[in-house]
Amino acid sequence: MRTRFLLILLLSGLSLGGRAAVLPPEKLLPKDTALMVTMPDSAAAWILLTNTPCGRLWQDAQLKAFKDKFVDKFTGNVISPLEQTLGLKFSDYKGLARGQATFALLPMTQTDRPDDHFARLFLLDTKDHAAQLRTNLADIKQKWAAAGKPMKTLRIRELDFTTFIVGADDLSWDKITAKPKGTAAENEAADKPSTNKIEITFGQSDSLLLVSDSPAVLEKVLSRQAGGLVPALEEEPTFQTDFAARLHGAPFYAWANIKGVIDTLIKTPAGATKDSGPVAAARPDSMLTSAGLTGLTSACLSYRNVPEGLSAQIYIGAPEAARRGLLKAFVNETKDASPPVFVPADAAKYWRWRIDIPRTWTQLETMLNELNPQYGNVINFVLQSAGKDRDEKYDLKSQLLGNLGDDIIHYEKAPRGNTPSDLSSAPSLYLIGSPNPEKLAAAIKTGLSIMGTAKDREFLGRQICTITTTAQNGTPAHSFSFAGSGAYVALSDESGILEEYLRNNDNKSKALAETPGLADAAQKVGGMGTGLFGFDNQGMNMRALVEMLRTQPVTLQDIVGSSSMPGINPADQVAKLREWADFSLLPPYDSIAQYFYFSVYAGTFSPDGFTLNLFSPTPPKLR
Numbered sequence: 362m363r364t365r366f367l368l369i370l371l372l373s374g375l376s377l378g379g380r381a382a383v384l385p386p387e388k389l390l391p392k393d394t395a396l397m398v399t400m401p402d403s404a405a406a407w408i409l410l411t412n413t414p415c416g417r418l419w420q421d422a423q424l425k426a427f428k429d430k431f432v433d434k435f436t437g438n439v440i441s442p443l444e445q446t447l448g449l450k451f452s453d454y455k456g457l458a459r460g461q462a463t464f465a466l467l468p469m470t471q472t473d474r475p476d477d478h479f480a481r482l483f484l485l486d487t488k489d490h491a492a493q494l495r496t497n498l499a500d501i502k503q504k505w506a507a508a509g510k511p512m513k514t515l516r517i518r519e520l521d522f523t524t525f526i527v528g529a530d531d532l533s534w535d536k537i538t539a540k541p542k543g544t545a546a547e548n549e550a551a552d553k554p555s556t557n558k559i560e561i562t563f564g565q566s567d568s569l570l571l572v573s574d575s576p577a578v579l580e581k582v583l584s585r586q587a588g589g590l591v592p593a594l595e596e597e598p599t600f601q602t603d604f605a606a607r608l609h610g611a612p613f614y615a616w617a618n619i620k621g622v623i624d625t626l627i628k629t630p631a632g633a634t635k636d637s638g639p640v641a642a643a644r645p646d647s648m649l650t651s652a653g654l655t656g657l658t659s660a661c662l663s664y665r666n667v668p669e670g671l672s673a674q675i676y677i678g679a680p681e682a683a684r685r686g687l688l689k690a691f692v693n694e695t696k697d698a699s700p701p702v703f704v705p706a707d708a709a710k711y712w713r714w715r716i717d718i719p720r721t722w723t724q725l726e727t728m729l730n731e732l733n734p735q736y737g738n739v740i741n742f743v744l745q746s747a748g749k750d751r752d753e754k755y756d757l758k759s760q761l762l763g764n765l766g767d768d769i770i771h772y773e774k775a776p777r778g779n780t781p782s783d784l785s786s787a788p789s790l791y792l793i794g795s796p797n798p799e800k801l802a803a804a805i806k807t808g809l810s811i812m813g814t815a816k817d818r819e820f821l822g823r824q825i826c827t828i829t830t831t832a833q834n835g836t837p838a839h840s841f842s843f844a845g846s847g848a849y850v851a852l853s854d855e856s857g858i859l860e861e862y863l864r865n866n867d868n869k870s871k872a873l874a875e876t877p878g879l880a881d882a883a884q885k886v887g888g889m890g891t892g893l894f895g896f897d898n899q900g901m902n903m904r905a906l907v908e909m910l911r912t913q914p915v916t917l918q919d920i921v922g923s924s925s926m927p928g929i930n931p932a933d934q935v936a937k938l939r940e941w942a943d944f945s946l947l948p949p950y951d952s953i954a955q956y957f958y959f960s961v962y963a964g965t966f967s968p969d970g971f972t973l974n975l976f977s978p979t980p981p982k983l984r
Contacts, residue, residue: 384586386463386484387604391581392592395479395622398615399463403486405612406462409666414980418956427946434941448504453497460486460568467578468625478625480575482582491568498523498565515562517576518583522564524576528557599659599678607676611663619657619678623649651732653686658970670978672885678970686731690724691716692966694767698894699874699883701770703847703862706871709787709902710773712895718765718793748807760804768794770849772873774858775901779908781915787902788858790851798845802826805843805850813838820844823863827856878978879961886963886974893964893973900957903950910944955982 386399400406410416418424444450462485469480487494502523505512511526563572566583573579584591594600600616608614627646649655658678665672679688696715704711730737741758748755773789795801806815806826813830825844832838841854846863853859873879879896883889909915960977 386461386465387595387600388593389484389582389585390463390465390482390594391467391585392594392597393621394465394467394594394597394618395625396466396615396617397463397594398465399461400613401461402612403458403460403462409612409664412666413671414956414958414977414983417983418953421953421956423948423952427943430943430946431941438941447501448508448510449497449501453500457487457490457494457497457570458485459488459490462486467575467581468621469575469578480573480578482575482578483570483572484582485570485572487568487570489568491565494565494568494570498563498570515576517564517580518587520564520566520583522562522571522576522579524560524562526558526560528559603659603661603676603678607661607674608663611665614661614663616661617659619660620655623655623657627655648732651686651728653684653688653728656680656683656685656688667885669885670882670976672977673975675973675975676970680970681968686724686728690721690728693892693964695890695892695965696767697890698892698963699889700772700872700896702872702874703865704770704772704873705774705861705865706873706875707774707901708772708873708896709775709898710771710789710896711873712771713893714769715767715892716769717767718769719762722762722765743811744808747811755807757804757808760800761808764795764797764801764804766794766796766848768792768849770794776905779905780913781909784905784909786855788853788855790853790855790858790862792849792851792862794848795845795850796848798848798850799824800845802843802845802850820860821863825856825859825863876959879959882959882961882976882978883963885976885978886961887965888963891963891965895962896959897961898959900954900959903957904954907947907950907953911947911949912945915944955980 385401386397390397411420419428440451463483465482465484466479467482468478470478502512505525513524513526515522515524559574561572561574562576562579563570564579565571566586569586571579571582581591583589585593595604597618599618599620603616608616627649656679658680660675660677662676663674684692693714693716698713698715700708700711700713726737726740729740744758744761745756747757770792771789773787776783776787793801802824806828809815809828813828816827816829818825818827823844823846825842827840827842829840830838839854841852842856842859843850843852844859844863845851851859851862873896876896883894886894958978958980960975962973962975964971964973
């Protein structure tokens with residue numbers, strides 16, 4: 362699926378600028394569309410992108426040396442070989458996107474791909490560049506024919522379309538970069554024609570470029586364009602509601618029919634029978650139902666530029682009457698989620714979630730029992746057994762539930778240094794609200810003691826418990842500590858930040874809540890009283906990251922946290938990264954610090970679903 366999506370985008374010749382499309386995507390796409398990602402006006406979206414702080418940073422002269430080397434390497438090692446494989450020049454497509462650029466997934470049953478439930482579609486409106494598009498498409502067909510590449514032509518609603526047939530391996534990373542597979546057997550296998558074929562059909566209707574792996578989908582879109590009777594996406598009631606309330610006028614947005622996707626995925630294959638017992642519990646439909654995900658209706662994301670900065674919204678439709686499982690367990694309460702006075706001003710990240718923890722526990726327990734009673738039995742056995750060696754009447758579950766509150770706080774400080782190890786272990790602290798934190802800490806100690814050894818120590822009159830897990834199966838031993846203080850139990854794997862919290866619980870130092878601009882930014886996301894509020898100081902985190910990249914020998918794993926990417930050998934990733942991205946050419950962080958500021962977000966549940974609002978104010982020096 363990923364390879365076909367890549368080819369669809371490549372053949373679409375993405376480039377930006379121009380006017381709005383004649384027919385917006387909600388009028389061109391059929392009603393049963395499962396997913397749509399669109400820029401209704403490519404010009405507006407491009408202007409927004411290039412004028413964001415990141416867009417302006419990329420254009421800064423101080424990044425020129427790094428950018429030029431990266432672009433040159435990427436062009437020579439990826440773009441040029443890909444152009445040769447596809448028989449085209451991407452420069453010929455510069456400026457073609459004059460209106461909408463839309464990617465969509467539509468449910469489609471295809472006999473040649475029975476396990477593939479969705480067809481992919483890409484639409485690109487070239488507006489007044491239709492003649493250039495026609496010339497470019499004709500040139501592609503001519504070059505493919507001259508090269509003897511397999512293709513075929515077909516007519517869809519009186520229009521000519523061309524289907525390219527390529528092997529999936531032709532678009533693999535190793536093929537594009539001409540990297541040998543390794544052993545002689547692997548190289549010989551790589552030279553053999555791929556039996557896994559991909560068919561991509563493309564064509565032009567007026568100024569509109571259409572690309573898909575399903576001619577039937579193309580026929581539906583052409584019918585919509587011609588005013589046919591195929592119902593449009595804009596007639597879908599859920600989309601109508603989401604579009605009117607959240608998506609209208611956004612330069613970029615995405616929408617998904619979650620209910621439709623789930624219904625498609627959990628269909629019982631023809632002739633199959635419903636299982637019962639433990640096997641049934643593992644069925645996708647049973648798991649999704651128990652988790653409550655079948656109660657979802659839709660999801661959407663919108664991104665806008667507002668006078669004060671950048672605004673985004675994520676919405677998940679989950680009607681209150683249909684909530685169960687996870688959707689019912691994690692409903693936060695509408696309460697104050699502002700940073701308490703003890704959260705320090707130098708916190709790089711912060712979030713607070715006002716959730717009834719005992720209720721959440723009960724809901725999760727119910728969900729596990731519905732999924733498979735054995736899961737609940739295992740958990741209850743552990744809870745009932747813990748502490749019995751010291752007191753036969755001890756009830757860990759009641760000690761936990763009876764002392765859990767409705768407040769969870771997390772904050773994190775900037776890394777202490779700029780090594781990869783420092784970035785992956787920034788000091789952070791979790792706080793769990795409790796009406797009796799000392800009793801809750803004691804219950805946590807009893808419950809977690811089975812993971813390793815527990816050791817107590819006194820600090821400023823408070824008891825700190827440290828649990829050290831047992832090393833096994835190559836996993837090193839790990840320690841974390843916790844203590845009850847004030848109205849919380851504080852937990853961390855870094856003793857320094859835990860002691861700092863205990864030392865400053867009566868707080869005399871400057872607080873995060875006093876950060877200039879924080880209160881105003883919070884109003885852009887609905888305030889701090891929604892029950893879920895967060896803060897992210899990108900400046901603090903980016904300082905450590907930029908300095909690490911400039912001064913330390915890093916791998917891809919150091920940057921993204923994982924070196925595992927499909928189709929790319931991990932060692933090759935590291936080599937390519939070092940070859941293409943010469944981070945030593947980056948300027949010192951202080952010279953580009955003006956591009957980084959902070960962002961805030963707030964989440965709330967309504968009777969219709971969950972909304973997460975995000976806002977990033979324009980950095981002061983860029984205003």
